[in-house]
Amino acid sequence: MNAPVTPTLLYLDNVTVSFDGFRALNALSLAIDHAEMRAIIGPNGAGKTTMMDVITGKTRPNEGTALFEGSYDLTSLDEADIAQLGIGRKFQTPTVFDMHSVEDNILLALKDDRRPFPTLFSRRTRLERERIDALLERVRLTGHRHRKASELSHGQKQWLEIGMLLAQEPKLLLVDEPAAGMTDQETADTADLLRDIAKTRAVVVVEHDMTFVRDLGVKVTCLHEGSVLAEGSLDAVSADERVIEVYLGR
């Protein structure tokens, strides 16, 4: 395909989504660079998850532009196309394939031909086995590889889902509340893992946990009522009057 015409990997401009007249996103604009990590904060209902829905093709915006690599119009592609372009997503509530083993969860996510017939005849290659081993090691689930995903703890499921995301080899990872329901140690480890991932890929993280966001040490965008309220370093954003008012709170 064409070389990117803009330096930005993800470009949202003037995106509006309304549900029966209620504007979940209101003229939202946002740009994410190649291999940039961005933290998104904002009160409940600010539109953070809806933004990810728009980027991944789950929700069609009523208005606005959403471009990936400057040339792909995300508003006209479906979920499978967008995933194959290289956008991976972790859901707010961990979503893994409960009845499959941990290993098979990763296998299903591995970048590969996604069409039914090639999938039917697909045999696990040595390369794939090594990829699976490496990914399991990275999300610390090697010892659990043969267990059913349903048996994992909440935190382990979150990590498995991050492992599945990595298996897709996406250019952009959208990670919705990865630290929710984790212990302090797990939260810190997750921040480490994401920082490491962001060395080679763009990562957008939605999180309410301020310690976690501080750990990430990246540019922060605060959403409120469907638009950007403030953007900048965490210190600058958290000093913003309006952010304190609507989010960080009294």
Add this chain to the structure above:
Amino acid sequence: MSQVFDRRTIVVLVLLAAAAILVPAMNMLAAPGSAFHLSDHLVPLLGKYLAFALLALSVDLVWGYCGILSLGHGAFFALGGYAMGMYLMRQIGARGVYANPTLPDFMVFLNWKELPWFWYGFDWFPFAMLMVLLVPGLLAFVFGWFAFRSRVTGVYLSIITQAMTFALMLAFFRNDMGFGGNNGLTDFKDILGFPIQAASTRVVLFVASAVALAGGYLLCRWIVTSKLGKVLVAVRDAESRTRFLGYRVEHYKLAVFTLSAMLAGVAGALYVPQVGIINPGEFAPANSIEVVIWVAVGGRGTLAGAILGALVVNAGKTWFTGALPELWLFALGGLFVFVTLLMPKGILGTAEEWWERARRKPKAGVAPDALPSAAE
């Protein structure tokens, strides 16, 4: 390939092979009157059960593994049956009541002068067999293409599959459709030149049913143990997650639904020569629901359970309709409620659990994976 042949699969194949040998032997070799003799009328009855088992298998493939609760598989079964029935009608030739060499009796009766175009080719067995696969497959493909693309799922999908089979039933009841109206197709004389009523033909049909069931079972096993099979289960358990991994879910559903409809068509084609008739009643919505009950009773998502359920429920049905005909539907309903409430894994799942527990008890302290198993 090694995963295909797990312990269950070996048991299924061994039992089917045993049936394919014992039933003919007991029917043809054992002297009538001996305790081992299987009477002539039981052979097609058992063959019919095997055809039903193949139908149940096809439903388990889509429902048990991909979460598509089809309540319309009876239609695919009936269409396969009609394709076979049309071949058998053409074999009657001039031996019908009206002795018309080209037109089946019902067409003569309706005063038709020539064979409708869609009957062409059905006198040739290979063509008819192709239609057994293609007609149900094509219907499933077109139906699925619209339904899955519009992301119709769950109970809505089940309802439209019921509507589909109901609509077909009404259509096939009409005389001007050209399929014999409410009488359907019957009075068959022979198949591939062999008299259809002969004991030897019935034995061959039984063996063919066993072979088809074994083949269908292996095909399904191969699919569910492949990576595609894992994708199907992923779709069943977390459809949108699967989409966000980049799988085009509707294509997977369409592929498996179409294949499953073809299996159901084969089952119908085996059923018709053994019962000697196919009529629009086979499209009745209740028939499709019954198939789902067989699968649930045997154990959904296990393949072998679908076969077991079809055999057990149909044997029960034969006994009940002989002994207490008016109670059969209550018994079936009761069985379904009992199984869903108390045996969610069906007969097979529950029996296997008991078996494992019974084996483990005497050797307390032995790790479960140290137990010998025929798997792999």
